[in-house]
Amino acid sequence: MSEFENKVFDIWNRFVRNLPCYPEEGCDRWCDGENILCKTNEDAQSVADYIDEKAGASVSATGFYDPEEDKRMGCVDKYTGWYYVTI
Known part of the structure; x- marks a missing residue:
């Protein structure tokens, strides 16, 4: 793993x-x-901005577990309705 990835x-x-x-x-x-x-x-945007700022680069992504889509797809679970941040 690179020094940047470790950071x-x-x-x-x-x-x-x-x-x-x-x-x-x-x-x-x-x-x-x-x-x-x-x-x-x-x-979620604030968390992503914080991580990107500390990393010195854009390393995060955000999204949303849409309740309507989850219901339509039959996958309503603990994630439904939450916004997420990932790297």
């Missing part, structure tokens, strides 16, 4: 270290090990 994973690990591993009552963020899940798009 990005270090930033990620420091950020997610104290997040719950599943959505808890009243939590606005959680991490499943691969994604940081956020209640709002604004929060």
Whole structure:
């Protein structure tokens, strides 16, 4: 792994270290090990911007688990309705 990749994973690990591993009552963020899940798009964008700023490059991506699409596809689960950040 390159020095840059190590830096990005270090930033990620420091950020997610104290997040719950599943959505808890009243939590606005959680991490499943691969994604940081956020209640709002604004929060997901802020998290992504923070990670990119600390990394010194655009390394994150965001998205949304759309409830209507999940319902249509028959895959409503703990991710439905959450915005995500990944690297």
